[in-house]
Amino acid sequence: MPRSRRRSTLTIDDPKALRALAHPARQRVINELYNGEVLTATEAARLCDLTPSAMSYHLRALEKWGIVERDEDSGDGRERPWRAVADNITVSGTAHAAAGVAASSTFLVPWADEVRQGLERAARTLAHDIPDKRTQMSRGRLWLTAEEAKELDKELRAVLQPYKKRTLKNHPEGAVPRDGYWMLLPPPGSDV
Template sequence: MAAPDPPAELRITDPRALRALAHPARQRVLTELFSGEVLTATEAARLCGLTPSAMSYHLRALEKWGIVERDESADGRERPWRATADSIAITPEAHRGAGLERSRVSIHTWFADLEGDLDRMTRAVADGGNHGMTSRGRLWLTDDEERELRASLHELMRTHRGRTSRDHPEGARSWNVYAMILPADDTPAPPTT
């Protein structure tokens, strides 16, 4: 029996859950699990350079917050783990309750791979290789329009999810995808005339 389709988005609202996310090994395994991979603790440990028992500890900590779960569809001695959703959203409530420093650590840990990915893109550009895409711009959006844009991006990414290192089209390669919609500054929008 196959596992049910996960919900599109897991919303983290409890500031204590940020602590569960703020660990490099957990971030590494979450990248894989939230990309559709289903991994045993041993496989996840290999990816992170940890022992299987250490990785089991990390996976159970993530399970406590509903971020990962055991995959019931697997047979065998060691049941694998899977993500409980397609993506994670950390809500403003979680950040407000966590305080500035814990939020800063959480966000910087969450995007720790970004610098390495930018370095790889720079090398690919210099070598004339396929480097993906970068885009930067500014949009003036109402709060409702921002939520609509975010939902559209999630839906577009969802159409390509489910492909794993074991099950993808021939010739496919892995790409790290970062989607950020960030306020341009801290000031409220000027009144329209």
């Protein structure tokens, strides 16, 4: 199968596609694929503690919504690798609104859980007097127009792009994985 031209960003606008993203195993494999990994169903299954056939089902469901695709054939018909269709994935506010709070929460809860687990890992290293130089956090409020928010997102993605090409199989010596999260959310008390 010829490899399609990879897009910079895949934007999920369909609330049904948002529901397809909600499964924790799908989120885990999306995280890996959208961070540059190319995985077979067997490799992805190991990450998610699933059988290869169960993972194949999830990968085909994600393929149906245009979220992942099969990579160039590896020569072994049984172990065809999968990859992300873009460098980044974004869920539009329209999709969140149309899906409703329950469906959006189903998508966001596993993501928030990943953040919580990462904070717990960082706290454990600090509790054992192990300096965790991998953890940096910041929080702040920005006053932005809609156009400025869009431009800021574009600029941040451009800054990160050279690092997103690095994978488990292709990174500089001494590099360790770091999960990053970027969100622009309305503050408490905001009606708009």
